[in-house]
Amino acid sequence: MPMRPHAIALSVLESQYRVDQFNAAYGDCLDRGAYDSWIAMFTEDCLYKVVPRENHDAGLPLCTMALEGQGMLKDRVYGITNTLFHAPYYQRHVIGGARILSDNGITIEATANYSVFRTKPGSVSEVYNVGRYLDRFVYGDQGLLLQERLCVFDSELILNSLIYPI
């Protein structure tokens, strides 16, 4: 069957669909506080960083949170649940449609904009952290896994502290 001249290849739609589904599940995990499921969305040797845009654009390496490998992700989760004293808050992720940069059948590179709202008990909702994900996914047996997620945020001032992952 001849393709329509501007038709999008099915494989692109497929990776788009997979990444969007992944991101929806990712946000849902964090918003529910299901941190073990959050860890399981990464590869063993993953890289997870939350980095101010100011540093990212200037080529400076400092992050707000920089975790290498699932071990460090676990240590962070232990911190959140057992050691970091903080006022609890809800997070609500709103993640935009992904833009697929490449998909070679082994890895997908993609970006997506996100905004995270914070709601403290008894208080109004606030815009908490706004930025974009820069991602590298790998195809695993059970679907996609994150090998690398950089959360590059615009928000120039963090509203006091950043406890939970973004």
Add this chain to the structure above:
Amino acid sequence: MNFAPTSLSAETLPRWADEGSSRIPFWAYTDPMVYRREIERFFHGGGHWCYVALEAELPKAGDYKLSYVGERQVIVVRDRDQSIHVVENRCAHRGVRFCQKPRGTARSFVCPYHQWTYKLNGDLAGLPFRQGVKKDDGEVQGGMPPDFDLKQHGLTKLKVATYNGLVFATFDHDAPGFEDYIGPDVMPWLNRIFDGRKLTILGTNRQRIPGNWKLMMENIKDPYHPGLLHTWFVTFGLWRADQQSRMVMDSHGRHAVMISQRNAGGEAKAVTEGVTSFKKDMTLNDTRLLDVMPEYWWKGPTVTMITLFPSVIIQQQVNSLSTRHIVPSGPDAFDFVWTHFGFEEDDETMTRRRLRQANLFGPAGFVSADDGEVIEFSQDGFRQKGAEGATVCELDGRGIAPTSHMVTETLIRGMYGYWRKVMEI
């Protein structure tokens, strides 16, 4: 010309009734008039030097960054002769905050409104239509009065001190020399980190903390809390009461250093029993987060937390180094700007180590995030009690003196002793 706001009369300010400085009234953290006087006397004048930058942030001639001295925004810029100027970001014509890019490189500063142009040192270089506009028939229209003097209309210049990579500034041109300001008790500890080695900048983190600015100074003059609030400190022996430690302060009680040496951590009845933040069986899944490597310049201490009143904290906590700039914003909030750094002599492994340990600090840090949180809760508590309450800082007595242990609130009393004197309340 005197640009200072008219001084506030004493009658409008609350009175501190008690003797000494071990009971700090809640109004010291919440009263707007008290805050105005603090800004005038500690940040915008009164012989106090305020931190503005690290020299390494401005490597080349013309490099500048925006910073703050108290509530006033300033431009820190490196001139062609490599000297550093600090000028207020406020046009001498009609007051516009003309520089809007937080960092950049400039040959001169031009205010966009009417194009007044300033040299990097803040001198007014020129302005359009100063001599008026000459028409074809020779008539000259407008122009500045004949006695208009460029020299009288530069940007507000601050007095600048650079010290081995640190940049401080003050609006008070009669301020004492920087080293005299810091004093002989604290200078050696500054020298230990800033001995002239070239620094490298690792990056910035910024947070807005909804609490009074002094609470952050207090937090780093408070050796009592780290082994109690911070699980990591007590569990991994980074800071706790059974360590060898010293509390140092300058002769005014305003600056201080908390010095300590790491121990093996783990259980020790005297300091862990009943301490809920102590986690006996806690181990890290990834020990690279705390892969401590002693450095030759430590000469013993593994942690030195330096508070240089009123504007900055300088942190060495094992391999992690940072400056933490306090930018006050009303009585009940301040911005806290972290600049992490290393040394040019660091190899790649050391840089990576410093970056990994940076996970302990900053707005998300394993041991620093909860400091911001408790400061917020402190302010909430003060607000709730109104003018009546006071804090109790009487651990280790009511006096003020350096100590050779950390079971003390002496440094906080030292700071408020000085504060009372300068505030005259």
